Amino acid sequence: MLASRLFTVARAFPKHAALGCLVPRLKHTLPDLCYDFNALEPVISAEIMKLHYTKHHATYVNNLNITEDKMADALKNGDINTTISLQPALKFNGGGHLNHTIFWTNLSPSGGGEPTGDLMTAIRDDFGSFENFKKELSATTIAIQGSGWGWLGFNPVNGMLKVTTCANQDPLEPTTGLVPLLGIDVWEHAYYLQYKNVRPDYVKEIWNIINWENVTERFAKARMEKLQ
Amino acid sequence: MHPVCILLVLLSCFSVVSSGTSAPYHGIEKYAEEYPLPKLPYAYDGLEPHIDRATVKVHHTGHHAAYTTNMNAALKEWKNDDTSDSLSRSSLLRILQNLQDIPVQYRTKLRNNVGGYVNHALYWGCLSGNQGNRTPTGTVAADINTVFGSFSAFREKFTAEAASLFGSGYVWLSRQSSTSATAKPPLVITTSQNQDTPISEGLRPVLVIDVWEHAYYLKHQNLRAKHIGDWWALVDWEAVNVLDGWWAKMDVKVHEDL
Numbered sequence: 334m335l336a337s338r339l340f341t342v343a344r345a346f347p348k349h350a351a352l353g354c355l356v357p358r359l360k361h362t363l364p365d366l367c368y369d370f371n372a373l374e375p376v377i378s379a380e381i382m383k384l385h386y387t388k389h390h391a392t393y394v395n396n397l398n399i400t401e402d403k404m405a406d407a408l409k410n411g412d413i414n415t416t417i418s419l420q421p422a423l424k425f426n427g428g429g430h431l432n433h434t435i436f437w438t439n440l441s442p443s444g445g446g447e448p449t450g451d452l453m454t455a456i457r458d459d460f461g462s463f464e465n466f467k468k469e470l471s472a473t474t475i476a477i478q479g480s481g482w483g484w485l486g487f488n489p490v491n492g493m494l495k496v497t498t499c500a501n502q503d504p505l506e507p508t509t510g511l512v513p514l515l516g517i518d519v520w521e522h523a524y525y526l527q528y529k530n531v532r533p534d535y536v537k538e539i540w541n542i543i544n545w546e547n548v549t550e551r552f553a554k555a556r557m558e559k560l561q
Numbered sequence: 562m563h564p565v566c567i568l569l570v571l572l573s574c575f576s577v578v579s580s581g582t583s584a585p586y587h588g589i590e591k592y593a594e595e596y597p598l599p600k601l602p603y604a605y606d607g608l609e610p611h612i613d614r615a616t617v618k619v620h621h622t623g624h625h626a627a628y629t630t631n632m633n634a635a636l637k638e639w640k641n642d643d644t645s646d647s648l649s650r651s652s653l654l655r656i657l658q659n660l661q662d663i664p665v666q667y668r669t670k671l672r673n674n675v676g677g678y679v680n681h682a683l684y685w686g687c688l689s690g691n692q693g694n695r696t697p698t699g700t701v702a703a704d705i706n707t708v709f710g711s712f713s714a715f716r717e718k719f720t721a722e723a724a725s726l727f728g729s730g731y732v733w734l735s736r737q738s739s740t741s742a743t744a745k746p747p748l749v750i751t752t753s754q755n756q757d758t759p760i761s762e763g764l765r766p767v768l769v770i771d772v773w774e775h776a777y778y779l780k781h782q783n784l785r786a787k788h789i790g791d792w793w794a795l796v797d798w799e800a801v802n803v804l805d806g807w808w809a810k811m812d813v814k815v816h817e818d819l
Contacts, residue, residue, distance in 0.1 A: 479729035521774035530623035
């Protein structure tokens, strides 16, 4: 089922073959969206989905490719200054691409309700109840100052679930070590055309389209990787 | 005295008293029990066709109003908690200039909400629908030429900063701290994230653009560059010079108080 497919971001690293011979790098691309732009209505409007995917996410992809090209050149030339100065753009655009790729899979037109099985057990173990978890993720996400994301993450060190936030497009795993399971985008572009300044309404409604199958798959994969 | 003369005298007294509408940032320099949402110097459609009525309205009555409410609540909580703390009974300016002295349990909330209140007051205060004030003038324009070489060089740099700011924030033109009561300190472009403000760095902002998405999303969606163009078309250089002069008076007062 397409909706349950885990997206892996197209990896593209320079393949250094013989000295001076560089295999052309693969470019990052927008992942396929598993549903139409209007599929998440009335929670997220088609207008927002179209802009968010074709403009915002696409810009992150485009700028990530540009930044990686510049980075490859700088590395090839041994230009440490440039390599370092490109890092904010790499984090911003790379993080933007990673985050949105996860986000589209976290949502589904047939989503909502509550998780079951191992994920529900883990949520109850680590938060007391699903209601407690929902309250914590909602409140923490709403309270983000400026632009950022609320996350349910998996801690590979202690095997526990954790709610946390990241600013701007800072990607969860490199920033905190937590494996991302479920993200809520609260950049204003994610909701403004529909909800204006009333972020709490958007965060309240988004629970109706959470794709628990996808979150469960991510959790299972993270747990299995921890056991290895 | 002839009744017409009495009337004229009374009218001129009245006009002296009420001359000049209050700028949105007036009052941030003196303590008040509670702060009102500053009035805009124009109607909600007063910045059309550049910034649309719907945006100005939700920006003012939604966002700026929320910062006002949350700021007042946080200040009240802080004051009630410690009746001896004099910083909690200082002006908003002084609070922003001394964030590190706010008790840690209130610091983030006040940094964000006092910042949000003051930043928006300054943002509104630099704009107008008055076509007559679009040319850079006065001391600020002269000092821009000195520091940046030309107005267009300044505009290019300011615009580039506004376009490339990651996330939510502002771009500012400020004067550095005054070291002398007579000489004008140099101008500098800086940026800030979220509701941080150069006032906390000891700077005196004279011009600011809000590049949070809420400042432009209804009209321009992802196209921030268009918002920046709209904003340039609304900068009121007389208001910018007035703000510059307002800071100078603040500095004079500081020197007198010392």
